[in-house]
Amino acid sequence: EPEVTQTPSHQVTQMGQEVILRCVPISNHLYFYWYRQILGQKVEFLVSFYNNEISEKSEIFDDQFSVERPDGSNFTLKIRSTKLEDSAMYFCASSAHGRNTEAFFGQGTRLTVV
């Protein structure tokens, strides 16, 4: 069964460093998303991406965040200068056609900023 894969599963970084979280969405999907979950809290939407541009972003997704689809398979989330409060589980998801189609999630990347 096709699945969304994320790497790495766990990343530890020093405050102020840049990190790139990687995702390989399901191959025929067109819509891509990033969500995050701070420990003990609910999952929050960060950004959606379609046709090589951001289609929607939340207030959390400020200038320190960026997304990119550098090639035909990868979808990345870059955090430019990490803060302690960026420590969270980051989930990538993809869906075939956006609204009204099922979103499939990756296993997540646990980011720890020290």
Place this chain on the structure above:
Amino acid sequence: KNEVEQSPQNLTAQEGEFITINCSYSVGISALHWLQQHPGGGIVSLFMLSSGKKKHGRLIATINIQEKHSSLHITASHPRDSAVYICAPGPGAGSYQLTFGKGTKLSVIP
């Protein structure tokens, strides 16, 4: 902003019991996801539904779009069903995002 309420927040059941988890939301949406999150943290999509009822194995999900309410039922519960079950309505009109509930932590005891 869609306010999502799940009940109960925590649920302990004996193996074999029938389980119901409820979800209410405040803003009209076209579809709703039910998701499962295991202790390791990964999220698995169980259902996406926009009307009526869907069944997958021992799991049944229902939705009433007009009343903004959905339920997830587990028949003949098993210890391996122990997980957090999350309701995520959306997307709504003009949006792509899902809004997540806080989840219901289910523990099934043998």
